[in-house]
Amino acid sequence: MSTSDLEQQQPPFEGTAPRGYELVLPPGWVRIPLRQGTKEALEKVLFSHMGQVPEGIPRDDAMRFRLDMRRQLEKQARAARRNGGLDLYLPVLPRGGIFLMASFIVAEMPIGPDHAVPPQAVIAQLANEEVRGGTAAKVEVAGAPALRRAYRSTSDEESRSSTPEALQQATLPTRRVEYVLPVVNAPGHWISINFSTPGDGDPDSEFTGVLVELFDAVVGTFKWSFE
Template identity: 75%
Template sequence: MSTADLVPPPRRYELVLPPGWVRIPLREGMNEALEKVLFSHMAEVPEGIPRDDAMRFRLEMRRQLEKQARAARRNGGLDLYLPVLPRGGIFLMASFIVAELPIGQGHAVPPQAVLAQLAEENVPGGTATTIDVAGATALRRAYCSALGEEELPTRRVDYVIPVADDPGRWISINFSTPGDGDIDSEFTDVLVELFDAVVGTFKWSYE
């Protein structure tokens, strides 16, 4: 096979987002994206917040979003996705992060070995299954987490996906939600199903 026959790696990925969700890039343009969320997407505020407190609410949301975005970037995050428009007068508490994974750096590890190792990692009460994402075998892990006494329990779903035509490179898509406060409720299940549907639209772009 000649060099001309080799398929170049994808330049980026694409996802179809639900209405009201936005992407915040974490490498470049993060501050601009946060400002856009604050002043363009958050024209509405939840029911029960007085009009005079609307700007204070938006500024507090901006602070929380920036804190979340910077933490995600420190952990290798590429993009942060979250809902910014209220549904039925409330804001959904959910988000997911697309990140690079430090797997096989310096040498390519067979994908099957990587997936097998990750599937064997102990996640109490969790499940790990292989699934097709963008034409490749990926890993889906689902579990619950409570990180501290003051934090709400959360439902978490992680996808680990090999980068097409680029052996040794992987990304993860990590979803987290406390749902409606009951991580076993039907409402929380719907949010998880929504995330799975979003991942189902994942594809690589070579443009």
């Protein structure tokens, strides 16, 4: 289970606001905190979790592979932090000899300063907005109203984007899924959970679809932490 602390990332709220959130991660996935402890988390990932390397890379090149991976992850983490990111999640162990190209980010999301507007109304408005090449729907996350948007991005769109996934996957079309949800008992505060993967290079393949389903299942474990 992955937990993230929100206490030092948001101002005090009226009522009982959560101190953080929890997620159940699939085997081989890790959390990289983006506000504190990023360097230490990357060190642990690269020199503990990534004891294996993809097939085809000679043993003598394993350290070079890890250093290259470190530079990519540091770049991805910096970009995510600039975009309001709280935590970056990604797979660090190979499956079938290959590393999955996928990641998701939990980020602060400014919706607007009007705290009087009920979250349900904001979600309804967002659900009615057109999603180019995709869909938007009202869902529930942790027993509360939320929004789920899903769409495909072309390589050209990805290369123009400032998101961290674009930095890693700019040459491939990607499947993207975004959840938007209000922070409970914290008027005006929202977070987003953003997933991106090129899958196996075909955004419509069964393999890519399985990765999207895996992400949806992870979001299904989301809950607020009050302790």
